[in-house]
Amino acid sequence: MLALNNLAVAYHRRVVVEHMSLALAKGEIGCLLGASGCGKTSVLRAIAGFEPAYAGEVHLHGEKVSTAGYTLAPEKRRIGMVFQDFALFPHLTVAENIAFGLRTLPKRAQQERVNELLELVELQALGGRYSHALSGGQQQRVALARALAAKPDLLLMDEPFSSLDTELRESLACQIRAILKRQDIAALLVTHDKTEAFTMADKIGVMDKGRLLQWDKPVTLFDRPASIEVAEFISKATRIRVQHSKRQRISGSIGNWPLPQPLSAAPDAELHLLLRPHQVKPCDDGALKGKVIRQVFRGNDYLCEVELANGEQLYCQAPLHLNLTVGQEIGLLLDLQQPWLFDIATGARVV
């Protein structure tokens, strides 16, 4: 449905995105996730045809629509777009906003399609309202209905929920995912919000400084991150320097720990061990000792920061009943059933 092959985007010859390759199948929802300025919107604009490809290609339905020196016009790409600010026309009603892209259809067909879309986004009762009289979530559903009106093959969404509050974002992301799935439409969303990405997407691309670090299913990004940058971007974690020893063990400031499986790394290799909070647990008789220096109440548990004797700090997940206090010395147990280890020189994951 959508394929990017080695795409590069540049402004005045300054390359802001390069070596971008990914594919999205019909009905699949993808998400580009990355910090502000990493090039997400530029990729979206190149897919829509608003920016030319500086190098590489954009393919839609198997057809090459952008390559250096050729850009198929946006209106010929059968793409719908939803923007951050909804961009609804204030002087038109909800129904008229949705009908905007259907002007070439006969009046009756327009009306039928608008009713279908109002039902799809569950706004049947609000067709006659103006956008100023709608909540942010309702406005975004109108923007979605308008983008879907002309039955595009691909929907592009640029930070569609960023102006909404956190709770609404999550519920709207779920609703919009369900609507897109019902319509079996492919969509590519860009955001810097991880929760939004994980709620919405079948595939996530983690971007950094104009490059795609990994394009994978959310669970794969979490379980098998390709690099330490991806792992750290995806989840709260601490990196600790360790040494691989022959007998399936790692050692360092955290002590000496067995691994569940042999590693491909050379004996004595210097590695980074990435510890996520759920892998570090308070344990009375833990040989590894640390001092609680901060803790945040999270409802079901505490997220603690613990300082080791050498000054390194770890996140630790502590159950409520332990009643830990800041300054308290505790023992720690590491759960290394699934250790995340990375080559120090390349940052690549070691398995």
Ligand SMILES: Nc1ncnc2c1ncn2[C@@H]1O[C@H](COP(=O)(O)OP(=O)(O)OP(=O)(O)O)[C@@H](O)[C@H]1O
């Ligand atoms: N029209 C433009 N002319 C020149 N440079 C641009 C233009 N648009 C974006 N840039 C630059 O390209 C880079 C990538 O910007 P882009 O908007 O694609 O990033 P982004 O990840 O979408 O950021 P954000 O999340 O803040 O929207 C930035 O350095 C930005 O300053």
